[in-house]
Amino acid sequence: xxxxxxxxxxxxxxxxxxxxxxxxxxxxxxxxxxxxxxxxxxxxxxxxxxxxxxxxxxxxxxxxxxxxxxxxxxxxxxxxxxxxxxxxxxxxxxxxxxxxxxxxxxxxxxxxxxxxxxxxxxxxxxxxxxxxxxxxxxxxxxxxxxxxxxxxxxxxxxxxxxxxxxxxxxxxxxxxxxxxxxxxxxxxxxxxxxxxxxxxxxxxxxxxxxxxxxxxxxxxxxxxxxxxxxxxxxxxxxxxxxxxxxxxxxxxxxxxxxxxxxxxxxxxxxxxxxxxxxxxxxxxxxxxxxxxxxxxxxxxxxxxxxxxxxxxxxxxxxxxxxxxxxxxxxxxxxxxxxxxxxxxxxxxxxxxxxxxxxxx
Amino acid sequence: xxxxxxxxxxxxxxxxxxxxxxxxxxxxxxxxxxxxxxxxxxxxxxxxxxxxxxxxxxxxxxxxxxxxxxxx
Amino acid sequence: xxxxxxxxxxxxxxxxxxxxxxxxxxxxxxxxxxxxxxxxxxxxxxxxxxxxxxxxxxxxxxxxxxxxxxxxxxxxxxxxxxxxxxxxxxxxxxxxxxxxxxxxxxxxxxxxxxxxxxxxxxxxxxxxxxxxxxxxxxxxxxxxxxxxxxxxxxxxxxxxxxxxxxxxxxxxxxxxxxxxxxxxxxxxxxxxxxxxxxxxxxxxxxxxxxxxxxxxxxxxxxxxxxxxxxxxxxxxxxxxxxxxxxxxxxxxxxxx
Numbered sequence: 103x104x105x106x107x108x109x110x111x112x113x114x115x116x117x118x119x120x121x122x123x124x125x126x127x128x129x130x131x132x133x134x135x136x137x138x139x140x141x142x143x144x145x146x147x148x149x150x151x152x153x154x155x156x157x158x159x160x161x162x163x164x165x166x167x168x169x170x171x172x173x174x175x176x177x178x179x180x181x182x183x184x185x186x187x188x189x190x191x192x193x194x195x196x197x198x199x200x201x202x203x204x205x206x207x208x209x210x211x212x213x214x215x216x217x218x219x220x221x222x223x224x225x226x227x228x229x230x231x232x233x234x235x236x237x238x239x240x241x242x243x244x245x246x247x248x249x250x251x252x253x254x255x256x257x258x259x260x261x262x263x264x265x266x267x268x269x270x271x272x273x274x275x276x277x278x279x280x281x282x283x284x285x286x287x288x289x290x291x292x293x294x295x296x297x298x299x300x301x302x303x304x305x306x307x308x309x310x311x312x313x314x315x316x317x318x319x320x321x322x323x324x325x326x327x328x329x330x331x332x333x334x335x336x337x338x339x340x341x342x343x344x345x346x347x348x349x350x351x352x353x354x355x356x357x358x359x360x361x362x363x364x365x366x367x368x369x370x371x372x373x374x375x376x377x378x379x380x381x382x383x384x385x386x387x388x389x390x391x392x393x394x395x396x397x398x399x400x401x402x403x404x405x406x407x408x409x410x411x412x413x414x415x416x417x418x419x420x421x422x423x424x425x426x427x428x429x430x431x432x433x434x435x436x437x438x439x440x441x442x443x444x445x446x447x448x449x450x451x452x453x454x455x456x457x458x459x460x461x462x
Numbered sequence: 463x464x465x466x467x468x469x470x471x472x473x474x475x476x477x478x479x480x481x482x483x484x485x486x487x488x489x490x491x492x493x494x495x496x497x498x499x500x501x502x503x504x505x506x507x508x509x510x511x512x513x514x515x516x517x518x519x520x521x522x523x524x525x526x527x528x529x530x531x532x533x534x
Numbered sequence: 535x536x537x538x539x540x541x542x543x544x545x546x547x548x549x550x551x552x553x554x555x556x557x558x559x560x561x562x563x564x565x566x567x568x569x570x571x572x573x574x575x576x577x578x579x580x581x582x583x584x585x586x587x588x589x590x591x592x593x594x595x596x597x598x599x600x601x602x603x604x605x606x607x608x609x610x611x612x613x614x615x616x617x618x619x620x621x622x623x624x625x626x627x628x629x630x631x632x633x634x635x636x637x638x639x640x641x642x643x644x645x646x647x648x649x650x651x652x653x654x655x656x657x658x659x660x661x662x663x664x665x666x667x668x669x670x671x672x673x674x675x676x677x678x679x680x681x682x683x684x685x686x687x688x689x690x691x692x693x694x695x696x697x698x699x700x701x702x703x704x705x706x707x708x709x710x711x712x713x714x715x716x717x718x719x720x721x722x723x724x725x726x727x728x729x730x731x732x733x734x735x736x737x738x739x740x741x742x743x744x745x746x747x748x749x750x751x752x753x754x755x756x757x758x759x760x761x762x763x764x765x766x767x768x769x770x771x772x773x774x775x776x777x778x779x780x781x782x783x784x785x786x787x788x789x790x
Contacts, residue, residue, distance in 0.1 A: 126626050154625045159651035163618040166611065166648070170591070170619025173609040176626050196612050306607035306623075308587045308630055317601045319592075319610035467548075468538045479565030479765040485725055502564070510538065516549035517725035523569030524560055525551035530541045 105286040111251040111277045114284050115181060115207055116141035118255040119153070123292040125176035126154040128167035130186060133219040134275040135209035138181040151292050161186040165193030165206070172202035173318045175298040175305025177259050181207035183275075184225050185216060187233070194268055195234030198335075199320025203262030203302075205255060206240070207271045209278035212443045220443020221275030223365060226420035229272045230394045237332050239339055240270040241346065242393040244364040248282045256290065263301060265342055272393060274416065276366040276445070342395050349397040350389045353379065357386025359459065360404055362425050363414040364390050366445070371414050373448035378455065385455070393421070401428035410459055412436040414451060434458075466534045467514020469507060472526040476504035482518035482527060491518055552576040554585060558602045565765020567755030568597050570722040571664060574732040575635070576604050578739055588631045589623050591616040593645075595637040596670040614645020617652035620659045624742075631739055633660035638679040639669045642704040649708065656713030656747035660738040663705070663750060666757040667776060674760035678702040681779055686760070701779055705752045709786040715747035717786040721754045721777075723769040734784075746788055754780045 109117065116138050119127055129139040139157060147153035154171075158164035164180045171178035182190060187208045197204055210225045212218035229242045241261050243254045251273060258269040298305060309315045322328045352372055354360065359378070361371040368389035378385035388404060390397050405411065410433050413422035422437040429435050436458040440446050446454075456462070469491070476498065482505050483491045492508040505518075505527070514531025554576035562568045579588050585606055592600040594613035601608035611619045616634035624632040641649050641663050652659065668686055669675040675688040679701050683692040693701075709717040716738055720731035731753055738749030754776050758768035784790075 126622060128622060154622075156621070156625065158618070159647055162615070163621075163648055163651065166615035166618035167622035169611070169615070170609060170622035171626050173619065174589070174623055174626055176622075178622065178626070192612055193615070200610075306589055306609050307627060308585070308589060309605065309607045310586045315601075315605050315607055317608045317610070319601065319608075321598060321610060466541060468541045470542060475559055477564035481565050481723075481765050481769065484766045484769065507538075514541075514548055515725075519549040520725040520728045521570060521722065523562065523564075523566055523573075525555055525569070525573050527549070528547060528551070529549035530543070530546040531548045532541050532546050 104288070106283050107286065108281055109248050109284045110137055110279055110281050111245070111248040111273060112137035112209065112279070113141045114248040114252040115255060116145065117286065118252040119179060120145055120147040120151060121286060121289045122256040122259070123151070123177060123290045124153055124179055124255070124259070125292055126171045126178040128156050128158050128164040128171070128178065128180050130158050130161045130164050130182065132183045132186045134211060134221070134278050135181050135183050135207065138207065153292065161189040162193070165190035168204050169193055169197050169202065172197060172204045173306045175302030175307065177293070179205040179207070181209065183209045183211050184213050184222070187225065187228065191234035194240065195236050195238060196320050197268045198238035198240065199236060200318050201266040202268070202318070203259070203266055205258040205262060205269050205271065207273065210272065210274040212441065218443040219275070221366060221445065222416050222441070222443060223274055223367060224417035224420065224441065225272070226393065226415070226417060229270050230396070238335060239394050240268045241265065241342060242270045242272050244391060244393050245271060245273050245277055246365050246368050246389065247277065248280060248284050251277060252284050252286070261346060265338055267338065267342070272365070274365050275443070346392060347395045347397050347399070348391040349400055350391060351400070352387040352389065354386035354388060354404060356384055357404070357407065358384040358409050359386070359455070360408045360411040361385065361387045361414055362390070362401065362411055362421070363387065364393060364421065367414050367416060370446060370448055371451060374451040374455065377448055377452050383461065396424050396428070398424070398428035401425060402430065405429035405432040408433055410434045410436060412438060412455060412458060414446070415439045416445065417441065464534050465513045465531050467512040467529060467531040469512060469518060470528040470530070471505050473498050473504045475524055475526045476502060477524055478502040478504055479523065480505070481521050481523065485517045485521045487515060487517060488513055552580050554580045554605050556603055556605050560603055561599060562596065563759045565756070565758050565768065567666065567722050567753065568664065570728060571662065571731070571753055572600060572603050574728060575662065575735060578732060578736045579604070579606060582736070582739060584631050584739070587629065589627070591619045591623070591632070591634040593634070593636040593640040595640050597635055597637060597664065598671070600635050614640050614643070615648055616640070617645065617648040617657070617659070617661065621652055621655070621657045624657060624659050631742055633662060633739070635662045636664070637670070638663070638665045638667065638677045642678040642702050650711070653708045653711045653714045653748050653750070658742045658745055659748055660735070660742050661748065661750045662735065663752045664755050665752055665780060666755040666760070668757045668760040670757045670760050681775060703780070705750065705785060708750055713747045714750060714786060715741050715788045716749040718784045719752040719754060719780060719782050721772070721782055723756070723772060754782065
């Protein structure tokens with residue numbers, strides 16, 4: 103029987119890592135996600151599963167530890183919050199450039215700069231459009247509950263290894279701190295050395311006589327080689343867009359108006375949708391579960407169905423740009439957001455919705 | 463005990479840096495007059511004084527020297 | 535007495551390119567110390583028979599392409615971050631030999647935090663540190679280890695302590711950290727020096743399996759192109775100037 107316990111989102115990440123055969127976690131404390139490493143250290147998984155947990159001297163170092171571990175074909179991850187993710191941008195670019203699998207958790211807080219420690223969704227651009235230098239994308243998953251936090255670790259590693267690509271779990275301070283019941287799915291053991299060699303023949307774990315040396319690098323000085331590699335990545339991103347888009351539609355079947363929101367904002371918009379429905383207004387909600395790949399086809403389809411859309415975000419308006427691109431002028435696209443760690447209420451969203459749509 | 467030695471130089475890989483020449487105790491290496499395909503003058507044996515001590519090969523950054531030695 | 539052709543027989547070979555060095559012609563300038571250090575690392579790995587258990591981490595700098603020359607598995611790190619990669623590689627694979635190969639810009643400037651904390655944590659890795667007092671790959675700029683008065687492209691009138699700060703003796707700093715097991719400073723300008731450096735590297739590899747902490751081998755080196763000297767003149771300049779600031783010898787050995 104599946105065990106159900108009350109967990110914070112951050113704790114769910116940690117317990118999921120231990121129970122899903124993660125080989126290593128490398129992190130650095132930062133609010134509002136420090137419970138991830140604290141939980142791991144308390145659980146001492148090195149005594150049970152053999153998982154390595156290490157507190158690095160900086161986010162720069164922790165992402166490069168992830169890089170080194172990923173080079174060995176291991177399931178390795180880190181977690182941080184916005185300013186820390188900025189420091190990791192270099193390493194994430196290298197990991198994307200070396201085509202390595204890993205999972206990075208970003209529990210977003212308000213910015214720019216040191217900003218606040220309260221929840222925010224203002225790192226959408228950073229996560230979805232790249233963040234570091236060069237043409238690359240992380241696969242970006244947007245959890246909306248501690249259960250998602252638990253489930254997305256394993257899902258994230260599946261995608262990371264399937265595509266040899268970094269995966270980012272883009273949460274926020276609410277999802278990290280929120281406590282809910284979490285179903286703890288059965289334990290998946292860590293892979294053996296033999297299984298790693300099978301799944302990751304590219305891993306740098308010592309060269310036997312039977313194969314050529316494995317070299318993991320993102321360097322190619324030749325322009326044509328680099329362009330060929332960039333185009334190879336484009337093909338990979340195309341496959342990811344084709345196969346891995348995930349979203350949840352809520353009351354969208356007959357919707358005349360649509361909210362688009364991810365993470366904690368989607369939870370609040372669900373309540374706003376119900377309130378509008380009670381007033382006889384046919385509202386619906388599309389929650390992108392993957393932010394990259396973005397559910398552009400579904401938004402495009404809905405743009406032909408609804409009178410208008412609103413992107414609701416804890417930012418000055420970031421995802422709304424992708425919603426507008428997907429809607430492509432077929433319906434008006436509005437935006438409402440709060441910043442600095444302030445959170446909108448369902449009533450506030452209903453009121454802004456009515457303003458945008460000129461409904462009295 | 464005395465030794466007699468000789469060296470074999472991979473001319474095409476030699477960059478003519480001359481570190482081997484500076485390290486040869488028997489002064490038996492010199493730079494060639496001719497150049498290799500990269501345009502470098504390469505190290506070559508200048509006389510038969512070599513004792514096969516391998517100092518030249520040990521300091522050679524490009525590992526172009528093979529050393530042979532026999533007891534005499 | 536044997537003639538030269540009589541001597542040139544496989545059974546008489548006393549020194550040859552190690553099998554673990556690939557046939558790729560090194561991109562380094564003529565006389566560059568990198569080639570010599572690569573060779574002795576290859577020799578150590580070959581002699582210890584640990585090719586299938588060795589992971590190398592290459593840096594950013596001239597030796598970024600180290601992976602083209604030594605026939606082992608390699609990870610190519612971001613500038614300065616090699617000790618972080620090595621930390622994870624070793625902790626996740628404690629039965630493997632893990633070493634980093636870093637220059638002075640990589641290790642003593644941009645990667646200062648990574649090396650200090652890898653040393654402080656006592657990671658069971660080997661670090662080979664090439665100190666030639668200059669940034670070679672980017673065209674001869676000042677390094678943290680550039681000597682006072684030394685001319686580089688960013689200290690065209692010579693390094694001035696007021697303007698540029700002092701040369702960093704990072705090796706002595708690292709010796710003060712409890713997590714380091716073996717710290718030495720060597721060179722590769724003579725056959726005797728090469729043999730000493732090779733022994734030090736071998737000791738480092740052996741120590742990395744004893745769970746006693748990090749082994750650090752500095753190799754005071756030349757960058758004759760950056761120094762604008764011939765390779766032989768550069769070696770002479772190194773012995774006359776670099777060794778005064780960076781004296782050779784073992785600095786720390788916890789098993790002695």
